[in-house]
Amino acid sequence: MKKWNLIIDVAKCFNCNNCALAVHDEYYDNEFPGIAASMPRLGHRWIDLIQRERGVYPLIDVVTLPVTCNHCDDAPCLKAARNGAVEKRADGIVVIVPEKAKGQRQIVESCPYGAVWWNEEKKLPQAWPFDAHLLDAGWTKVRASQSCPTDAIRTLKVDDAEMRRLVAEEGLQVLQPEAGTKPRVYYKNLDRFTKALVGGSVAGPVSGTEECLAGASVALVQGGRKVAETVTDTFGDFRFDGLDEGSGGYRLEIRKPGFAPGALDFTLGQSAYLGVITLTASAA
Structure with missing residues (x-):
């Protein structure tokens, strides 16, 4: 019925x-x-x-x-x-x-x-x-x-x-x-x-000035396992949603051609903005 x-x-x-x-x-x-x-x-x-x-x-x-x-x-x-x-x-x-x-x-x-x-x-x-x-x-x-x-x-x-x-x-x-x-x-x-979100921005040196970096790969890792991955937008911003509040420690792993890999460790309580993560130019 x-x-x-x-x-x-x-x-x-x-x-x-x-x-x-x-x-x-x-x-x-x-x-x-x-x-x-x-x-x-x-x-x-x-x-x-x-x-x-x-x-x-x-x-x-x-x-x-x-x-x-x-x-x-x-x-x-x-x-x-x-x-x-x-x-x-x-x-x-x-x-x-x-x-x-x-x-x-x-x-x-x-x-x-x-x-x-x-x-x-x-x-x-x-x-x-x-x-x-x-x-x-x-x-x-x-x-x-x-x-x-x-x-x-x-x-x-x-x-x-x-x-x-x-x-x-x-x-x-x-x-x-x-x-x-x-x-x-x-x-x-x-x-x-019901869930938490986290996000931030990625920047790095471009032509001598610090600029937002679009197209950078950002992986979210917990306990050595990649749980999500995204790419920064035109403004260098990224976000991950659908995370459990208070779910503990995570690591961000950031990569973009021409720059040295970056990383950031954080503990998730409630939704958070992780700030600007600045990459350094890779050696020629």
């Missing part, structure tokens, strides 16, 4: 907030029986946008991570709910049934993603219901997908085998896989948010 899934490309999101606004527009002051009660005017972000800044000047990367109900196949909220207050539909969507969930604050506390919100006025746990009422009416995209100017959010209805193929093909990941909740919200380029 085909089920609904969401793919969010972290690299394409630039924090425009259109998805969050579209959700607010859909659910504020609107009632959808069996799906969602009205969203509060203030205080709730059923699609939240979390920003993280990596690195230090001049190597800075600002990343935005949209977070929402993950519509888990093994949903903790479903286990925490009483009297059928949370339903897992056959099409993969998880719904907190407003008519049954009143007073059940434990549903909020059960979510490992912080994606269930407490409506104090209504004494009701609430989360984004994947626009189930619109999809049931024949829509093929949730409003967050429709409103995204960069196509960072994709709505898919596919069977599980096809979804597994896409996960492998596109390198998709889920949030907090250790929680074992089997989310149906997948992320592309999630390393931009």
Whole structure:
């Protein structure tokens, strides 16, 4: 059976907030029986946008991570709910049934993603219901997908085998896989948010003056093993991404024809700029 899934490309999101606004527009002051009660005017972000800044000047990367109900196949909220207050539909969507969930604050506390919100006025746990009422009416995209100017959010209805193929093909990941909740919200380029980056610049003497060196080969080595390699750009800059924070000691090995090889040892904590590495001209 085909089920609904969401793919969010972290690299394409630039924090425009259109998805969050579209959700607010859909659910504020609107009632959808069996799906969602009205969203509060203030205080709730059923699609939240979390920003993280990596690195230090001049190597800075600002990343935005949209977070929402993950519509888990093994949903903790479903286990925490009483009297059928949370339903897992056959099409993969998880719904907190407003008519049954009143007073059940434990549903909020059960979510490992912080994606269930407490409506104090209504004494009701609430989360984004994947626009189930619109999809049931024949829509093929949730409003967050429709409103995204960069196509960072994709709505898919596919069977599980096809979804597994896409996960492998596109390198998709889920949030907090250790929680074992089997989310149906997948992320592309999630390393931009969860991993560290390091970079620097390479320079050397050219015609008597120190210039940036384009086209220099930069290898990243750990424990005697090359883990990555890149080439400096026009400005002599290089960067490596997708590294684990606090992953210990590394060595940069730099080579460019006409210059003596260079090297730099460093210990990776968080994302870092390693400065300018100056090569010396090789002997004629």
